[in-house]
């Protein structure tokens with residue numbers, strides 16, 4: 001059989017693309033951070049992880065431009081060999097100071113930071129306890145590691161304890177969790193995780209991709225939120241720090257080990273000068289203006305209150321991520337398209353990113369969104385609130401009807417199979 005035969009699948013994607021309803025890979029024509037131009041229309045960006053709005057901050061742009069002039073456009077090699085620059089060290093030093101850890105290590109992406117660190121730390125005979133809703137790169141890191149992965153139910157401390165009890169007492173153990181879960185905005189119960197870790201002699205590892213710059217003192221994340229220090233913090237520059245890249249924070253020994261053993265660190269080119277400088281300058285801005293964190297969370301609270309008043313279910317989010325529970329994938333798909341017509345840019349979150357029947361629209365608030373932009377967002381949602389809340393059974397409604405597309409007989413028969421399967 002031709003190994004590429006499977007690539008002729010993706011019928012649903014093809015159908016949605018053909019009729020202009022595909023809600024992903026939308027090409028943005030221009031952006032200033034809080035607003036974007038899409039298909040010639042200016043829209044409010046409500047689906048970005050640019051939590052502090054620093055991607056267009058003049059100081060961050062200038063630092064990035066200057067880094068290109070000083071260091072060139074790329075590092076053209078691994079940090080292990082020829083790509084290790086002074087600004088990487090400067091960024092690592094400031095991150096360590098900001099978070100209160102001995103050392104940090106910068107990777108080319110956050111994804112690679114998790115993959116490399118988990119692979120390096122969990123050796124044969126070790127056990128990783130991983131929350132069932134952890135990000136895909138933690139899952140991939142666990143797959144790469146020689147140690148065994150044990151999944152515990154999201155936020156379920158009884159399940160975690162049972163699973164900690166089920167492995168040999170003397171085995172090396174590490175509990176890994178997202179700090180803020182990216183889909184529903186819930187915060188890991190780090191206080192209880194830390195107690196269990198102590199009781200069962202396990203280490204703790206927190207992915208703070210969505211927590212840095214958004215929660216904790218001055219945006220120091222989940223550990224600061226709980227006033228608890230996990231053994232390891234992972235973070236990314238691709239969200240609050242408005243750049244690209246990621247890092248691991250820990251003790252000198254742990255960081256030195258990952259430096260020597262983490263394959264995604266050793267065998268990949270160093271983070272580019274422009275990205276390194278942008279992350280460094282963003283961190284400096286955050287440290288100088290911690291009030292930005294409060295500004296973003298105040299605005300998120302404002303939007304949450306208004307959307308809740310419309311009767312929408314925001315899934316008890318605790319962060320600046322605002323999930324609007326929709327239910328069926330079809331409805332989420334339709335809504336994200338409807339909201340575009342009201343100049344609101346959001347993306348649907350559908351299966352398999354969330355379980356079947358738990359689709360949502362994910363909004364996130366930036367520190368520099370204006371209240372006018374937030375009000376416009378609420379106004380747009382108000383047109384669809386009833387539809388979102390109503391428990392109608394879209395499974396019975398063909399997708400093309402829901403999307404208001406007329407099809408000829410040939411097209412209808414071609415997609416009937418897809419729409420039946422698509423819920």
Ligand SMILES: Cc1ncc(COP(=O)(O)O)c(C=O)c1O
Pocket residue numbers: 109110111112114135137178182207209210236237238244245246
């Ligand atoms: C929880 C979490 N961890 C890690 C990552 C990966 O970060 P990066 O974008 O730097 O690869 C993401 C990005 O989506 C994330 O949401």
